[in-house]
């Protein structure tokens with residue numbers, strides 16, 4: 001069955017049915033759909049077919065057409081960049097040979113099974129290991145990936161998969177329809193206050209932080225505190241988990257004293273690495289989404305890029321300097337251990353003669369694949385008038401907002417408790433904000449583990465949502 005192809009740039013054509021192509025031992029457990037797009041138009045560098053593989057997740061998340069568009073664009077840019085037509089054809093032939101070889105293997109398997117008396121349905125695609133079958137140690141090692149890999153009905157890569165993918169694409173409504181937040185305490189308030197800095201200082205002087213906030217800050221050694229000196233031969237734990245009597249400071253990243261699944265997933269994120277996936281100017285049209293996305297936003301120089309760098313061990317990937325306006329483009333980063341793309345945005349407010357605020361707000365309002373927006377607030381200043389103006393320009397649109405208090409190492413714990421109290425009070429009036437505050441220091445590492453845990457929990461929620469939809473679709477198609 002052919003799916004009508006949507007127009008993407010100069011690409012018009014039809015998408016043929018996807019084929020499941022296990023490319024190697026590594027990818028055998030994560031099947032890829034092979035997308036074949038007949039090329040059209042004289043502008044194309046070659047005629048015939050353009051084929052590329054896309055991951056199963058992207059097919060399910062974005063719908064088959066969007067995933068195919070992403071694949072074809074990737075394929076086209078690759079062609080334009082370095083491959084000649086003949087290289088492309090050779091590669092295609094090689095893939096074809098490999099596919100035939102795999103089919104041959106399947107045939108042999110089927111014959112062997114027949115000889116043994118066990119029946120194997122003809123044309124059966126590879127059976128993928130289910131999450132339940134995996135041993136617990138493998139699950140741990142693979143972290144989030146096991147969460148994502150429930151077997152789908154890829155045994156029949158014909159109409160039903162294509163149909164389901166199409167339904168999923170229709171159902172993929174983004175944050176508007178799909179319920180932008182699973183947090184029942186999320187606010188539905190409207191933005192009003194633009195308190196001037198003087199007023200904020202007055203409020204801060206009068207604020208009386210609750211005991212819980214003070215205890216949390218003391219427990220996590222947040223604020224400008226002298227971290228305990230390490231003895232000779234000892235190393236600071238890779239993940240700073242605050243004061244924990246059970247932690248001797250030598251056990252490394254994974255054993256961070258928490259011991260829960262989310263903690264271990266967060267540890268995996270810390271051990272992963274970031275890689276730049278795409279980049280575009282805020283005024284140009286953004287690339288197609290491949291996975292659900294989360295973004296960091298805040299005023300210029302608040303520390304967005306530094307925080308992104310500190311999430312993993314990939315230091316200095318996103319440029320960060322002590323100047324406002326360092327990041328001037330929208331950058332997509334792919335984390336090796338998270339099924340999410342992380343976006344670094346240019347800051348709003350003063351940015352060396354350029355104001356990216358309206359463009360960034362426009363991007364945030366229109367990007368449906370963006371599921372969480374981390375709003376950064378400087379711990380020294382709280383929410384400033386520039387921030388209020390930006391939240392007002394976003395209005396009721398955009399994804400769920402989660403607030404992060406950054407540069408916590410630059411204020412003393414007593415002051416930090418007061419600022420945190422005020423920010424928690426303020427965010428009640430900001431629409432689509434989750435009523436929690438993550439306090440971090442990108443420089444010293446406090447609170448980063450909490451942020452990673454939050455990222456992982458959102459990733460799991462999104463995957464569950466996706467699986468629920470898949471189940472619903474399969475039930476629908478069975479009826």
Ligand SMILES: Nc1nc2c(ncn2[C@@H]2O[C@H](COP(=O)(O)OP(=O)(O)OP(=O)(O)O)[C@@H](O)[C@H]2O)c(=O)[nH]1
Nearest residue numbers: 301302303304305306320321322325326327347442
């Ligand atoms: N002490 C301290 N400094 C920080 C922290 N986070 C960032 N900084 C510093 O703040 C400065 C600005 O950081 P960036 O990451 O470039 O800020 P940005 O928000 O990306 O800025 P733009 O890209 O210009 O919008 C750098 O000098 C960082 O070293 C932190 O947690 N603690």
Ligand SMILES: [Mg+2]
Nearest residue numbers: 304305326327
């Ligand atoms: Mg930056």
